[in-house]
Amino acid sequence: MLVNEYGVGGSVEPGTLAFVQIHPWGGGATTWGSNRATFYSVPGTPMNWWDGVRLDYGGSGSTSGDYDRYRTSLGIRGGVATDVTIEMTGNPVTGSTYNIIATVCVEGGGTGKTMRIYVVQVLDYWPFTPTYHRNGFKQAANTEDHYIGAGQCQVIDHDFTFDTDSWNNQSDIKIIAWAQEPLASGPADVYQAAVMTWPFPQAGDQTPPEPHPMTWDTTPEPVSTTEITMTATEATDETPPVEYYFRCELGDCTTSGWVADRVYNDTGLLANTEYAYKVRAQDGVEPPNRNAWSPTESTFTHIETPTGISFGTITDNTIEVTADGSFTNLAVGDSGIYFEMTPDEGTGANVWEQSQTITVSGLTPGTWYTFEVQARNQGQATTPWVGPVSVRTTGGSCGYDPGDVNQDGYVDGEDIQCFTECLIYSSGVGCDCDCADVAAPSGLDMDDVSAFVSLLLASVG
Ligand SMILES: [Ca+2]
Numbered sequence: 001m002l003v004n005e006y007g008v009g010g011s012v013e014p015g016t017l018a019f020v021q022i023h024p025w026g027g028g029a030t031t032w033g034s035n036r037a038t039f040y041s042v043p044g045t046p047m048n049w050w051d052g053v054r055l056d057y058g059g060s061g062s063t064s065g066d067y068d069r070y071r072t073s074l075g076i077r078g079g080v081a082t083d084v085t086i087e088m089t090g091n092p093v094t095g096s097t098y099n100i101i102a103t104v105c106v107e108g109g110g111t112g113k114t115m116r117i118y119v120v121q122v123l124d125y126w127p128f129t130p131t132y133h134r135n136g137f138k139q140a141a142n143t144e145d146h147y148i149g150a151g152q153c154q155v156i157d158h159d160f161t162f163d164t165d166s167w168n169n170q171s172d173i174k175i176i177a178w179a180q181e182p183l184a185s186g187p188a189d190v191y192q193a194a195v196m197t198w199p200f201p202q203a204g205d206q207t208p209p210e211p212h213p214m215t216w217d218t219t220p221e222p223v224s225t226t227e228i229t230m231t232a233t234e235a236t237d238e239t240p241p242v243e244y245y246f247r248c249e250l251g252d253c254t255t256s257g258w259v260a261d262r263v264y265n266d267t268g269l270l271a272n273t274e275y276a277y278k279v280r281a282q283d284g285v286e287p288p289n290r291n292a293w294s295p296t297e298s299t300f301t302h303i304e305t306p307t308g309i310s311f312g313t314i315t316d317n318t319i320e321v322t323a324d325g326s327f328t329n330l331a332v333g334d335s336g337i338y339f340e341m342t343p344d345e346g347t348g349a350n351v352w353e354q355s356q357t358i359t360v361s362g363l364t365p366g367t368w369y370t371f372e373v374q375a376r377n378q379g380q381a382t383t384p385w386v387g388p389v390s391v392r393t394t395g396g397s398c399g400y401d402p403g404d405v406n407q408d409g410y411v412d413g414e415d416i417q418c419f420t421e422c423l424i425y426s427s428g429v430g431c432d433c434d435c436a437d438v439a440a441p442s443g444l445d446m447d448d449v450s451a452f453v454s455l456l457l458a459s460v461g
Pocket residue numbers: 205206207208209237238239283284285289
């Protein structure tokens with residue numbers, strides 16, 4: 001069976017014709033090839049069997065004349081109707097070993113018959129010399145004889161391990177299967193033949209989970225200063241279980257490995273630091289099919305929440321205020337601390353600052369100011385508010401300590417009468433009502449009552 005021209009153009013449609021080239025003698029000779037030669041009683045080469053149609057052998061002395069004759073044979077062969085179909089798949093097993101499945105069927109309404117099924121591997125352009133080397137025989141599965149009824153199929157299952165020549169030239173590997181009349185010698189009609197070329201179509205579930213590419217249900221977002229959570233879209237596949245793989249793409253974060261849960265929490269992270277992740281899924285096939293990566297999404301861990309508010313130097317017109325605690329990357333990106341001051345006066349408060357201590361200036365002497373603070377990370381995610389805490393600028397009309405309403409130099413029970421008169425009448429003989437304003441907000445109201453009582457109790461204690 002020596003045809004070099006076919007299958008590479010001309011009138012022959014690639015893939016519609018299966019040839020196996022056998023070298024019964026000389027280079028490339030095999031026992032299987034010799035047996036085939038015996039089957040066909042080959043007296044010499046070149047020789048061509050058109051199984052079921054006619055025999056050509058010997059050269060005419062004109063290569064083009066030979067090919068013309070072969071084309072005639074091919075046309076006759078192609079005109080013969082058949083009710084047999086062959087489909088093939090090849091799945092990798094390990095290394096250069098592939099599991100080859102040939103499914104041979106007789107069409108519904110066809111004629112049941114016993115057939116001898118051949119499955120062989122050839123390597124195109126082999127032997128490398130001589131040049132008549134198309135689809136040279138390499139190895140064969142044991143033939144199987146099967147009766148296949150109309151509308152029925154037979155599966156032929158065989159592992160082929162490809163030799164070094166083949167494995168080094170994978171694109172030239174072909175699997176050829178045919179169903180032949182089960183006779184002891186040729187001629188023997190061939191009912192159908194099929195060629196499988198590299199890369200092989202594979203059997204079973206070859207489809208990655210959906211969605212493909214992967215998508216996010218919820219992109220990464222901070223849970224705390226040390227934890228980020230993210231949720232992949234639920235992936236579906238005909239072959240469960242589906243597993244997810246969250247990969248750290250930015251920063252010293254943690255890749256999940258293959259996990260069953262589509263929610264992933266990465267812990268042990270640094271505060272107010274950027275991290276990025278992408279995710280994909282795989283199905284339960286071995287080896288698994290994997291969808292394409294999702295877009296990479298980044299986020300920032302939360303910044304630390306202030307632990308309190310404290311005050312530094314306070315003058316008639318300025319207040320130095322600190323958000324207590326330590327803050328990671330406070331000067332980076334949109335990070336900052338907001339000092340909310342009521343009433344909103346002067347300069348320096350009620351803006352985002354990349355410092356945990358600020359000095360508010362331009363304030364009114366002897367006036368109460370109330371502060372609340374919060375921090376935000378590089379992504380502007382804010383902490384809870386801390387406070388309120390109030391403080392009073394020095395100075396003002398109260399020339400004594402706040403609470404010393406009767407101006408005797410002490411804050412004690414002697415101040416109660418003045419405090420009460422100031423509260424009721426806004427004035428009193430011998431009383432400085434500005435000294436009764438012992439708590440925020442500025443001015444005398446019920447907030448000052450409890451604060452004044454606390455002052456008295458403190459003075460007693
Ligand atoms: Ca799948």
